[in-house]
Amino acid sequence: MAIETKSMQMTPADGNVFSDLGFTPEEAAKLKADSQRLVSLKRALQDHLVTELATWIEANDLMPADTAKILGITRQRASDIIEKNGMEFSIDLLVNMLARAGKSVTMHIA
Template sequence: MKEHQEQQEFASVFDALADTPAESENLKVRSQLMRAIRDRIDEFGWSQRVAATNLGVTQPRISDLKNGKMSRFSVDTLVNLAAKVGLTVEVRIVDTRTVDAPA
């Protein structure tokens, strides 16, 4: 007899990984920042050593960034690194309540 397992659907992989909506949003933001910084480092053609020197961090820190180790970076740290590679971070706040939600 086969057991029936109910499968949940998630809007993103981060929604599936996170325990709370707030944690999911934090993961999404860190992922986007890391990707943008990583892309800029690649665009500049920097090795990990050069990137580390230019950004004022260690080479293992750049390795963590390039390998997507999100748990090792705060949003604040990533915003600072983004600025160092010439990126500006814009914040967009969206009200997630539905029109039909009670006041």
């Protein structure tokens, strides 16, 4: 099995993947702004869901091991929720954990 040892030329990105993909500067700027807005909305939703879980954990005076067992996750992941470090959790998983905690999640779309 041969190991690739040749160096390759790499062109640095300009900070906008849409420009790098060949969109016009105007289109690239709009697409980047739109994608950043969507990412911000997703992060805000994740933060809200994690905060709800952390509040439930605190209200029930649960330890990470107990939390992990109830929510069906590892102890480390339970600690992440307690510390409100939830960006690595999918929205789907957070909703499932809230359901296991006896919480209902409702949605309002404007």
